[in-house]
Amino acid sequence: xxxxxxxxxxxxxxxxxxxxxxxxxxxxxxxxxxxxxxxxxxxxxxxxxxxxxxxxxxxxxxxxxxxxxxxxxxxxxxxxxxxxxxxxxxxxxxxxxxxxxxxxxxxxxxxxxxxxxx
Amino acid sequence: xxxxxxxxxxxxxxxxxxxxxxxxxxxxxxxxxxxxxxxxxxxxxxxxxxxxxxxxxxxxxxxxxxxxxxxxxxxxxxxxxxxxxxxxxxxxxxxxxxxxxxxxxxxxxxxxxx
Numbered sequence: 001x002x003x004x005x006x007x008x009x010x011x012x013x014x015x016x017x018x019x020x021x022x023x024x025x026x027x028x029x030x031x032x033x034x035x036x037x038x039x040x041x042x043x044x045x046x047x048x049x050x051x052x053x054x055x056x057x058x059x060x061x062x063x064x065x066x067x068x069x070x071x072x073x074x075x076x077x078x079x080x081x082x083x084x085x086x087x088x089x090x091x092x093x094x095x096x097x098x099x100x101x102x103x104x105x106x107x108x109x110x111x112x113x114x115x116x117x118x
Numbered sequence: 119x120x121x122x123x124x125x126x127x128x129x130x131x132x133x134x135x136x137x138x139x140x141x142x143x144x145x146x147x148x149x150x151x152x153x154x155x156x157x158x159x160x161x162x163x164x165x166x167x168x169x170x171x172x173x174x175x176x177x178x179x180x181x182x183x184x185x186x187x188x189x190x191x192x193x194x195x196x197x198x199x200x201x202x203x204x205x206x207x208x209x210x211x212x213x214x215x216x217x218x219x220x221x222x223x224x225x226x227x228x229x230x231x232x
Contacts, residue, residue, distance in 0.1 A: 033218045043206055045161070045223035052218060091160055095217035105174070106221070108160035 006109035021077045023092030040088040122224035141192040141209030150192040151210040
């Protein structure tokens with residue numbers, strides 16, 4: 001069965017600290033896709049990154065970086081030098097299969113609420 | 119234009135009212151979604167439209183009725199709702215319904231049912 005676990009419910013840090021949000025997934029498919037979304041207090045879910053199961057390269061985008069490790073079924077997200085604007089709920093999600101029109105649903109983790117304090 | 123818009127932002131309705139939520143995207147996406155999100159929970163999928171046809175209905179009660187008039191618009195008609203239907207309703211779109219297509223979300227409608 002597919003499952004996404006975000007064990008950290010809430011994290012609180014002080015500005016400029018580095019913080020890592022954990023995401024562990026379960027799937028039987030060999031082809032799958034992992035996503036991170038950010039939901040600030042305003043409510044809009046913002047797409048951050050997609051990673052497919054064949055690409056284990058780590059990704060860096062500014063202060064954000066993602067570490068994908070198939071061996072541990074993890075897709076962790078690190079924010080370097082956190083800022084108050086990073087305060088949000090972060091969701092990790094999984095999608096399986098590769099056929100277009102397959103109508104696969106996103107499997108969501110429960111989210112991690114990050115508070116960055118000045 | 120990478121925006122999904124939703125109206126209204128807030129809606130308060132009584133249990134006997136009929137109202138509609140609207141969603142629009144101009145990214146040329148052929149898949150559109152309705153989600154319901156309760157506080158401190160992930161979004162729950164309600165409906166998926168693919169090429170303007172309903173492709174997934176996640177056993178949503180009939181008091182919620184989706185409509186896709188064209189490839190850019192998605193409506194959610196509400197009738198005889200219950201207080202437990204109060205939630206944030208999010209619309210999303212993606213290029214298609216393929217599992218690798220990321221979804222782009224609107225700002226949501228915060229619905230309160232009295």
